[in-house]
Amino acid sequence: MAYEPFTILKSSGVPLPIENVDTDQIIPARFLKATERKGFGDNLFRDWRYNQDNTVIKDFVLNNPAYKGKILVSGKNFGSGSSREHAAWSIYDYGFRCVISSFFADIFKNNCLNIGVLPVKVEPAFLKDLFEIIYENPSTKIMVDLPSQLVSVEENNLAASFEISSYKKNNLLNGFDDIDYLLNIKNEINDFAKKTLF
Amino acid sequence: MENNLTLFDKVWESHVVKRVSGGPDILFIDRHLVHEVTSPVAFQGMKERNIKVLFPDRTFATADHNTPTINQHLPVKDPMSANQLKTLEKNTKEHDVSYWGLGHEKNGIVHVIGPENGITLPGATIVCGDSHTSTHGAFGAIAFGIGTSEVEMVLSTQCVMQMKPKKMRINIDGSLKKGVTPKDVALFIISNLSTSGATGYFVEYSGDVFSNMSMEGRMTVCNLSIEMGARGGMIAPDKKTYEFLKEKEFTPKGDKWEKAMEYWSTLYSDESAIFDKEYMFNAENIEPMITYGTNPGMGIGLSKKIPKSAPGGENSHAKSLNYMGFNDGESMVGKKIDFVFLGSCTNGRAEDFRAFAKVVKGYQKSKNVTALLVPGSHFVAKEIRKNGVAKTIEEAGFEIREPGCSACLAMNDDKVPAGKYAISTSNRNFEGRQGPGSRTLLASPIMVAAAAITGKITDPRKYID
Numbered sequence: 001m002a003y004e005p006f007t008i009l010k011s012s013g014v015p016l017p018i019e020n021v022d023t024d025q026i027i028p029a030r031f032l033k034a035t036e037r038k039g040f041g042d043n044l045f046r047d048w049r050y051n052q053d054n055t056v057i058k059d060f061v062l063n064n065p066a067y068k069g070k071i072l073v074s075g076k077n078f079g080s081g082s083s084r085e086h087a088a089w090s091i092y093d094y095g096f097r098c099v100i101s102s103f104f105a106d107i108f109k110n111n112c113l114n115i116g117v118l119p120v121k122v123e124p125a126f127l128k129d130l131f132e133i134i135y136e137n138p139s140t141k142i143m144v145d146l147p148s149q150l151v152s153v154e155e156n157n158l159a160a161s162f163e164i165s166s167y168k169k170n171n172l173l174n175g176f177d178d179i180d181y182l183l184n185i186k187n188e189i190n191d192f193a194k195k196t197l198f
Numbered sequence: 199m200e201n202n203l204t205l206f207d208k209v210w211e212s213h214v215v216k217r218v219s220g221g222p223d224i225l226f227i228d229r230h231l232v233h234e235v236t237s238p239v240a241f242q243g244m245k246e247r248n249i250k251v252l253f254p255d256r257t258f259a260t261a262d263h264n265t266p267t268i269n270q271h272l273p274v275k276d277p278m279s280a281n282q283l284k285t286l287e288k289n290t291k292e293h294d295v296s297y298w299g300l301g302h303e304k305n306g307i308v309h310v311i312g313p314e315n316g317i318t319l320p321g322a323t324i325v326c327g328d329s330h331t332s333t334h335g336a337f338g339a340i341a342f343g344i345g346t347s348e349v350e351m352v353l354s355t356q357c358v359m360q361m362k363p364k365k366m367r368i369n370i371d372g373s374l375k376k377g378v379t380p381k382d383v384a385l386f387i388i389s390n391l392s393t394s395g396a397t398g399y400f401v402e403y404s405g406d407v408f409s410n411m412s413m414e415g416r417m418t419v420c421n422l423s424i425e426m427g428a429r430g431g432m433i434a435p436d437k438k439t440y441e442f443l444k445e446k447e448f449t450p451k452g453d454k455w456e457k458a459m460e461y462w463s464t465l466y467s468d469e470s471a472i473f474d475k476e477y478m479f480n481a482e483n484i485e486p487m488i489t490y491g492t493n494p495g496m497g498i499g500l501s502k503k504i505p506k507s508a509p510g511g512e513n514s515h516a517k518s519l520n521y522m523g524f525n526d527g528e529s530m531v532g533k534k535i536d537f538v539f540l541g542s543c544t545n546g547r548a549e550d551f552r553a554f555a556k557v558v559k560g561y562q563k564s565k566n567v568t569a570l571l572v573p574g575s576h577f578v579a580k581e582i583r584k585n586g587v588a589k590t591i592e593e594a595g596f597e598i599r600e601p602g603c604s605a606c607l608a609m610n611d612d613k614v615p616a617g618k619y620a621i622s623t624s625n626r627n628f629e630g631r632q633g634p635g636s637r638t639l640l641a642s643p644i645m646v647a648a649a650a651i652t653g654k655i656t657d658p659r660k661y662i663d
Contacts, residue, residue: 017513018517019514020393020493020511024631028630028634033235033264033281034282047630052635075514076394077394080394082329083236083331083345085347106427107429110345111346115347167219179243179354181359182354182357188215189215189356197450197458198229
């Protein structure tokens, strides 16, 4: 599915300083019954955002009007658990384009990269500083510069580089996906298939 | 020929179609398992690109995540679930893919039916839009979960693009003590490594404990690899593996079997194989395990007390205990249980029902407990009926439901109500995993059985010989 290319994002951040945020929290299983990819943002962090009677849980960060933006900043091991791409879809659909954390779960990270959400892995100390900066001034702009692989907060002199494979970087910058690439080498795949044992 | 390769290297390298410079490997996938929840958007994407499934014969579809576990012969009541099932049926028909839907004799949880039918093979690459695909590693396959974009990739090109993970070996020598099951071994490892301790790695399990383990037990261990962040886990194939697979419907036959055996006999880690990380544990140090928190790394031996903090979750420990309604320093033994769940791709096989039956034989279900007993497949349901295990369980006052993922992820009606405690043989104790507000304790089938007859966390060892 096509997504908007990612180049440089400058936005305030939404802080979620919790570790091991699993995909069941990001999007609970009961919302996986859809057959189309739409509307998942409404149920992002559903059970942390709303009580069971659908009333708003005021102290959850997404319900706090002070915190807005396209960057989610979360504690380490974000996205652990299931392979549901719905978790990445709900983050994208809600309006986030980037998640910053000190550690990401594997499948979740791949899913993000495949749909145009940039996972940015930073050192724990950098993450701690970032949380402090956001809490001090929620409107602080964070810059995520994919071409130079740099995440920074200019007014606080905070900056760090982040890693991404050159292949995935190129995909994100252009809005390409892996299927385009694979379809182009279909002959090689067909030849390979003939030699397989089973 | 290099002689420092791991089992993982051997299987991975033999499936690389091409290496992208500065990027991932293009990995050929031998067998692709598909279910109703993570596939519809993938098929939709193919429709938009106007492409067909490249190798329908390598693709196997079933319905399991979002299916009822009673009255499967009747139309599915929930309209959204019914639509999701109908969509898979339609998609598989359009693409000539075999579909073992609700009521089909081969229907069941995707990771239970793969091995049962010989779809799972040593040295194969297997993927599915489900993180517990790691289960199939028990046979010496490279098996891992993928997202929906990748499901679309495999349907359309039979390949995924993946960075090659690092390699970890976990060795456990010695013999397990009485009442210590494969589930306890896995929960023990995860409690040591934490829920993210193996992220970025593919794990090989080695040592006496795994050689002596049944294929079912190996599946339980490999299944839970993802719960410490590993993409997958694997165990080198041996005689037990071949015995299990021989004559299954989709295993190679005749000359092809011989040829496969030739390849399979090369599938072990070389003596000087290089791992990026190695752990060694001693079997004697493992006791029956139970979780107290909200991720599978938060587990302790029955004799231990709830700790003040757990590795990898220092800042979230208090939040987690608060959700569970527990305090540090408490023992888990004696805690009241409202629900028990026996089933899932972790512990929903015939051996697990046999273990449960052994404990409850001659006792009665506790009146305070609601029990959900769900076989992993129709094949499992039939087998436990045939060998009398089902009868023993029913005589103890339990009902056995129809196959599916059920209360493991609670997409269907099998939910644990808010605030209630469920002891479960499944794989995740995340907040709300078994229903909004539910509290899950992960344990082995025998500990779940002991709780089912006593209504509280009970040492299962007194119920077995």
